[in-house]
């Protein structure tokens with residue numbers, strides 16, 4: 001008899017996006033003449049920049065010629081791309097990361113989800129609340145948690161991210177082995193200072209713990225004092241893995257390319273305390289289960305790191321950040337506390353005691369505006385909504401005018 005991995009039955013059936021879609025459809029059916037504006041999605045809206053398209057096309061052309069055709073590439077990614085990443089994203093910022101420490105992949109969702117395979121099943125895991133659900137669900141699937149009860153999985157150390165602490169989790173009071181962090185944060189848009197990250201690095205070093213640092217939104221950082229990589233913090237190379245993605249950085253959500261940095265100095269331990277190289281383990285895992293990213297996509301990714309590419313992606317991100325500014329201004333005028341939107345595409349809005357689904361329904365029914373209810377990201381999000389800046393300035397202006405009309409009257 002073929003039996004199931006019953007850990008899947010523990011998964012809290014996430015109806016979040018299906019539930020949102022259902023409510024939006026219902027609204028549209030009863031208001032066929034109203035135009036819905038979607039500020040809920042975490043997906044880019046601008047097309048790939050011209051430099052990236054040129055790189056992409058060059059890659060495709062090479063695939064059409066005998067002399068330049070390529071079959072299987074290196075599982076780690078082509079050296080031309082890893083060298084460009086190491087130079088532009090790390091070495092230029094004083095982070096001593098080598099091309100050999102970079103693993104190119106088809107995105108950060110897979111890597112953040114797959115990485116937990118390298119750990120034993122009896123580690124203690126600390127996960128923020130609210131959170132990008134992938135970190136949690138992949139550990140549930142692997143059997144590292146108990147059942148789902150009162151909005152939480154048993155056996156996970158949840159780190160509450162609260163308004164009074166600027167949505168920065170506290171260091172756990174009991175030792176943990178694995179820590180997931182994401183800055184700039186999805187869903188809150190909160191950022192971490194150098195000192196705050198240094199405290200986590202110190203904690204990990206003292207506890208022989210590992211930090212999985214998701215930097216999918218680092219390109220949105222405009223405050224030059226904020227670190228863009230955890231490797232800007234001394235000592236981080238020994239205790240942190242960093243995930244990056246070209247999805248939000250360069251519009252690659254449909255093109256698919258990201259990478260993970262696993263420094264050679266990063267160690268993990270056997271049950272009796274001997275050191276193992278995490279880099280070697282991830283290399284083994286990727287070479288066994290992954291066959292690399294398509295060559296034209298890696299050429300497109302390489303173009304992101306050219307001078308024109310960097311200027312073009314910066315302009316695209318500025319476009320989204322200008323939208324975020326309009327959302328923030330509106331919320332300030334209306335008296336709703338919020339964070340994010342300055343160095344991140346998301347604005348996390350306190351509903352002033354309103355339940356997140358109630359706030360969602362109000363904005364949909366009265367303004368035709370779709371946001372994301374905070375509850376979907378964890379218990380601590382129950383009284384917040386997330387508004388995304390991924391849309392056109394025209395739509396954002398229209399949406400905010402409607403939201404003003406609705407919320408002013410209350």
Ligand SMILES: *Cc1c(COP(=O)(O)O)cnc(C)c1O
Pocket residue numbers: 042106107108109110132182186214216244245246247248253257258
């Ligand atoms: C969008 C996002 C990613 C990127 O996922 P890809 O698979 O690279 O598209 C990773 N982490 C977070 C928190 C995200 O919001």
